[in-house]
Amino acid sequence: MSFRKLSLGLAAATMLAGTAVPAFAQDSIYVPLFTYRTGAFAGSGTYIADGMHDYLEMLNQRDGGIGGVKLVLEECETGYDTKKGVECYESVKGKNPVLVNPWSTGITLPLIPRASVDKIPILSMAYGLSASARGDIFPWVFNPPSTYWDGLSMIIRYIGEKEGGLEKLKGKKIGFIHLDAAFGKEPIPLLQELAKDIGFEVALYPVAAQDMQNQSSQWLSARRDRPDYMIMWGWGSMNGAAVKEAVRSGYPMDKFYSVWWPSEDDARAGGAGAKGFKMLNWHAVGTNFPALQDIQKHVVDKGLSKSPKDKVGDLLYNRGVYNSLLIAEAIATAQKITGKKAVTGEDVRRGLENIKLDPARLKELGLEGFTEQLVLSCSDHNGHRPAFMQEWDGAKWVKISDPIEPMTDRVKAQLDAAAKDYAEKNAGWPKRTEPCDKAS
Amino acid sequence: MFYREAGQFKTNYVSDSAIFPLREDRIGIGLIIAAAYALAFLGNDFLLQAVMIPFLIFSLASIGLNILTGYTGLLSLGTGAFMGVGAYACYKLMTAFPDVNVIVWIFVSGFFSAAIGALFGLPSLRIKGFYLAVATLAAQFFLQWCFIRIPWLVNYNVSGALDAPLRTFFGVPIMGPNATPQTRYLLVLTIVILLTWLASNLVHGRIGRMWIAIRDMDLAAELMGIRPLQTKLLAFAVSSYYCGVAGALLVFLWYGGAEYDVFNINQSFFILFMVIIGGLGSLIGSFFGAALIFILPIVLGIVLPAVLSPFGISVGSDTIEHLRFMIVGALIIFFLIVEPHGLARLWQIGKQKLLVWPFPY
Numbered sequence: 048m049s050f051r052k053l054s055l056g057l058a059a060a061t062m063l064a065g066t067a068v069p070a071f072a073q074d075s076i077y078v079p080l081f082t083y084r085t086g087a088f089a090g091s092g093t094y095i096a097d098g099m100h101d102y103l104e105m106l107n108q109r110d111g112g113i114g115g116v117k118l119v120l121e122e123c124e125t126g127y128d129t130k131k132g133v134e135c136y137e138s139v140k141g142k143n144p145v146l147v148n149p150w151s152t153g154i155t156l157p158l159i160p161r162a163s164v165d166k167i168p169i170l171s172m173a174y175g176l177s178a179s180a181r182g183d184i185f186p187w188v189f190n191p192p193s194t195y196w197d198g199l200s201m202i203i204r205y206i207g208e209k210e211g212g213l214e215k216l217k218g219k220k221i222g223f224i225h226l227d228a229a230f231g232k233e234p235i236p237l238l239q240e241l242a243k244d245i246g247f248e249v250a251l252y253p254v255a256a257q258d259m260q261n262q263s264s265q266w267l268s269a270r271r272d273r274p275d276y277m278i279m280w281g282w283g284s285m286n287g288a289a290v291k292e293a294v295r296s297g298y299p300m301d302k303f304y305s306v307w308w309p310s311e312d313d314a315r316a317g318g319a320g321a322k323g324f325k326m327l328n329w330h331a332v333g334t335n336f337p338a339l340q341d342i343q344k345h346v347v348d349k350g351l352s353k354s355p356k357d358k359v360g361d362l363l364y365n366r367g368v369y370n371s372l373l374i375a376e377a378i379a380t381a382q383k384i385t386g387k388k389a390v391t392g393e394d395v396r397r398g399l400e401n402i403k404l405d406p407a408r409l410k411e412l413g414l415e416g417f418t419e420q421l422v423l424s425c426s427d428h429n430g431h432r433p434a435f436m437q438e439w440d441g442a443k444w445v446k447i448s449d450p451i452e453p454m455t456d457r458v459k460a461q462l463d464a465a466a467k468d469y470a471e472k473n474a475g476w477p478k479r480t481e482p483c484d485k486a487s
Numbered sequence: 488m489f490y491r492e493a494g495q496f497k498t499n500y501v502s503d504s505a506i507f508p509l510r511e512d513r514i515g516i517g518l519i520i521a522a523a524y525a526l527a528f529l530g531n532d533f534l535l536q537a538v539m540i541p542f543l544i545f546s547l548a549s550i551g552l553n554i555l556t557g558y559t560g561l562l563s564l565g566t567g568a569f570m571g572v573g574a575y576a577c578y579k580l581m582t583a584f585p586d587v588n589v590i591v592w593i594f595v596s597g598f599f600s601a602a603i604g605a606l607f608g609l610p611s612l613r614i615k616g617f618y619l620a621v622a623t624l625a626a627q628f629f630l631q632w633c634f635i636r637i638p639w640l641v642n643y644n645v646s647g648a649l650d651a652p653l654r655t656f657f658g659v660p661i662m663g664p665n666a667t668p669q670t671r672y673l674l675v676l677t678i679v680i681l682l683t684w685l686a687s688n689l690v691h692g693r694i695g696r697m698w699i700a701i702r703d704m705d706l707a708a709e710l711m712g713i714r715p716l717q718t719k720l721l722a723f724a725v726s727s728y729y730c731g732v733a734g735a736l737l738v739f740l741w742y743g744g745a746e747y748d749v750f751n752i753n754q755s756f757f758i759l760f761m762v763i764i765g766g767l768g769s770l771i772g773s774f775f776g777a778a779l780i781f782i783l784p785i786v787l788g789i790v791l792p793a794v795l796s797p798f799g800i801s802v803g804s805d806t807i808e809h810l811r812f813m814i815v816g817a818l819i820i821f822f823l824i825v826e827p828h829g830l831a832r833l834w835q836i837g838k839q840k841l842l843v844w845p846f847p848y
Contacts, residue, residue, distance in 0.1 A: 084805035124804040129749060130541070133742060134785065137537035156648045157744040160664035227635055229647035229746055255635075256748060353803065472582070472642055473652050473663075 074389055076112070076378060077119045078103060079139040081149050084353075086126035087259075088283035091310055091363055095150065096122065097354035098367020099374075101346045105338070106375055108345040113375055114382040116389055127283070129153040136161075145378060145395040146170050148370060152230045162187035163477060168396040170377070172370050173198075173307065173329075177233060178465035180429030182400065185466075186481045189399050191373065192329055192421050192432040196461050197453035198306045199234040199278070201327060203241055205436055205451050206276055206304070217246035222274030224265055224281070224289060227253035231280040237461050238278075250274050259285040266292040279305040287316035294320035301325070307434065310363045314439040322441045327451075329434040330369045330418040332444050334360035337413030339368070362444060369418060376402050376412075384484060400425050401484055419450060425483035431455060490841045506691055523676055527669050535668040536741075538785055543672075543679045544736045545781050549761040549773035550686050551729025556759070557767035558690055559722035560702030561611050565604075565623035566730050566758045568630035571750030572600040573731025574738040575640045578649050582642055589654040589662055589739075593678065596735045597728040603630070604727020611719045627752055634747035650744035662739050671740045678736065682729060687770055689725065698722050699768075730758075764819055766829025775830035783818070784811045 080103075082096035083089055103118050112118050121142075123135035132154030136147060146168045149155045155175035162169050169188045171179070177195055179188035193201075206221075207213035223238055225231030235251065242249045250272045252265040259281075266289075269277065277298060279289055286309040293303055294317040301323035314321050334340060339360055346352045347359055358364055381390040381398030390398070404421040421430050433450035470476040490511050497503045507513045526539065552566050577596035581589050607626040611619050634640060641647055653663035660666040661674050689695055697718045700708035709715055738745045757780065765776020791807055802810075826833045 082804065084803075085808045122804040124808040126808065129742065129745065134537045137533050141531070141533060153746050153748060156650065156746065157742040160650065160743055164664045228748060232647060257752070468644070472644060473650060 075117045075119045076389060077121070077139075077142050077144050078374060078378075079135070079142075079144045079147060080120060080122045081125050081132060081135055081147060081151075081154065082122050083125050083127045083150065085124060086128065088127040090287075090312060091283055091308070092127065092150070094310065094354075094358060094361055094363035095367040095370070097352060097358070098364040098369075099148070099371045100367075101342045101352045101354060101359070101364075102338070102368045102371035103375065104351055105342045105346045108349070108351070109341055113378045114388060116382075118378075125149075125151065125154060127151050127153075129157065133157055140165060140167065143391060145381075145390060145392050146374065146399070148172065148374070149175070152176075152228070156229075159185065159188055160473070165392075166396075167392045168377075168399055170370070170373060170399065172373065174230065176469070178462060178469050180427065180431070180462055181466040182424065182426045182428040183479055184470050184476070185428065186479045187396060189423065189428045191402075191423060191428070191430045192419070193434060193453065194429055194431065194458065194462065195230075195233045195280070195306065196237050196458040197429075197431050198327055198434065199237055200241075200454035200458055201434055201451040202278055202304050202306075203238075204454065205448065207245075213245055218248075219275040220248040220250060220272065222250045222252060222269055222272065222277040224252040224254060224262075224269070224277060224279050226259070226281050226285055227255045230282065234280060237457065240457070254281070254285055254289075259283065260288045262288050262292045266296040266298070269298065270296050275302065277303045279303070279309075281305070282308050286310070286313035290314055290317035290321050290324060293324075294318065299323075301438075304436075307366075311361055311444070314444075319441055321439055324439040325436050325447070326439075326444075327434040328362070328437050328444070328446075329432060330365055331416065331446075332360065332362050332365060332437075336415070336417050338417075339365075339414075341413065342368075365417075372404075372412070372414065372417075373399075373402065373421075376404060376408075396481070397484055399423060400428070431458065490838075490844075492842060504691075506687055520680065523680075524673070527672050527676070532668045535672045538782060540668070540672050540675050540741050541737075542777055542781055543675050544733050544741055545758065545761060545777040546774045547679050547682060547736065548730050548733035548758045549765060549777050550683060550770060551726045551733060552758050552762045553765075553768065553770065553773050554686065554690065554698070554729065555722050555726035556762055557769065557772075558695060558702060559698040559719065559726075561608075561719065561722060562616060562620040563623040563726070564620050564752070564755050564759065565607060565626035565630070567750045567752060567754030568627040569600050569604050569727040569730040570734025570737060570754065571630060571634055571747070572603045572727070573597055573734035574649060574745070574750070575634060576600065576731065577735035577739060579640065579642075581654065582652070585652075585654075588656060590656065590674070590678075593732060593735045593739075597731040600731025600734070601724040601728040604730070605720045605724040608720050608723025611723065612716050624752075627755055631747060631751060634750065648744055648746045649738050651739040651742075664743060666740075675736055675740055678732070682732065683770060686729070690770070694721065702768075760819070764822060764829055766831025769829065769831035771834060772829050772831030775834065779818070779822070779830065780815070784815055787811045787814055 080099050083092035084096055100120060103120055106113055107118055123139060125132040125135055132149055132151060136158055144167055148170045149158060152174050155169060155171045158169055159176060171190045173190060173193055175190050179185040179190050180194055207216050210216055238249055252269060254262055254265055281289055290313055293300065300321060303324050305326040307327045309326050314324055343359055347356055377395050377398040378390060380401050381394040382388065384397055384401060385394045387394060400423055402421060402423045406420055409415055409417060419432050421432055423430055431453055433452045435446055435450050436448040437444045438447045492509060495510055507516060548566060548570060552563060555561050555563050573596045576599035577592050580592040580596060607623060610622040614622060641649060651662050653660055653665055655661060659670055661670050697713050700713055701715060701718050705715055761776035761780045764779055766772025788807055788811060791810055792802060795802055822830060
């Protein structure tokens, strides 16, 4: 009997809690932040969560929000788990979020078809479905500033330049160690195409998600194959383990390149031997910017942040800041276009399409030199921005190159094929009905 | 007081062997089903989409595993993979034959899962207990490997993910982003009720008794003329059928799109915990288990901040997550100490007590 009561009580509580969505005042903008401070990926997720939260909180504290409208921030813990991510999405959907950032490719995929139905734009910053860069097919999905194909072509171009020209890569062997999931496998077709055209050899080393922390067999194979270069596509604990194994197996670290996801902690995992490890990046590290100093002053010093003070300005913290910079800029742009104060998801979609972060605007925001300029448009939801190479000097990341341009023509071919493929496979994929704004 | 056996006479064998011999129970189950259907119109989107649809799907998967582990006594760690087979089979079928109604394919996809399940059930004839668990673990890893490595399974999709195309039923969208949570909930609910009814008839009939005989003592069962090979394989096939249908529902009617990683080993454990907590060898236990393991954390996530905030304690989302883990973990231990046979046994005791209430005997 007690059980019947208990279950009734539980059911009632669920229904009550489900319906009692806090009503927000009209003069606020609800920004949910999907974060993961728990689980296998917390090591990366915590910094990003802090960076995202602190930048927006700083706008609240310093300027009273954006355009005078306060931002209501709410974190939802996903644990990088698709189940919980979808649950988070459902729980925030009713509160009129202006956009969502899933921070996981696995969570992004189920949300992509829903975005246009629920009128909630998705900002998957340099992850998710690369094909969603095509604004004409995915009007509600945004993945700036670069796709993984852009990233790979930049690494190959950089290596080629070091060798003295792309054609010098002929006959070389390039190892590709990647997470064995959609994310890690995405660049492979482009890598193979480049291998065929330039004439280098590719050796693939897939790492299954459950073996991320144990890569001895992959690195043993790498030792046998002796690739001239290693390129890594990993996330979470895979990066740190790879650096450690690379050092242990004596791989020359200055020939080890990674896409933009390793953190300081990952490089530190290799100890002193990790010196020379290189990765792509598109924004600065450190706190030497007025906006970041404002974060310290208005958020961290007031105890409003969960971040330890010395972690502010770390690579992944600033990645979170960059994500929030895009959120804030999208909202500000939406306010400018529509003239409304409290914007909705539909407005922010237009805001994202009209983002124009040029050096002047960055200076205005207190982030001069923080990143390259980014201009999105109706058809281009990515920007395909160049990134630079940075090297681990044993204690911190050092920028070692100018921005490297992606191989746009090749990336575009991949992109168009993938987008067409997606729309074809999903029979009945809606045609874009949202009108384009005139370039302002 | 109102729940009495008195006055209800059984006059034939059929009524004596009925699953619900008491009139009150029959009324109760009718009310629950009616309430479940009413919820489609009363509940909000969050309740339907994030709570009820997954709860029903996990219950169905638990029923599947319960048939194998609870009724036949064969421990399996391959549930996640068998769910995956159903999902991938459903995807291939509905993209290859888009004109056939997708509900047909959901039911048919279970047969693919059943075939794979029976194949991996072959070792069960020779090995038992933990050894069989390891053999099914092999199924889990092998099938998961297939999901990643065979691009044909996802129609050479670049993203490597399954996604639900738009499908309709008499013009109403039931799958894909345009399908409302209501329609998807109604569809899932109907499928789960149908299959639960079928399972109930199976386990209470001749086949179920064969399974139970094998579970309780396979040697004695064999001496009585039950063929172990056929019976065990049948259990694997039926169990995998349920898991396969649950997997197809999971991807296409709940997520709407998923990667191979959804069907990893954690999913298998998740379902196994539901079965153990709910009660081995009990259909209603499968529902209880799914409710405790899946719904309770969601309820805690909503209730905890609401309870703590009036005291001026504001907790972060990560703290809530840690608290959820701790409370659910503690509750699992509590329930297993109070009733090692799971929630279903607790339910049964409660009903028995109610029958004689207010007297203790």
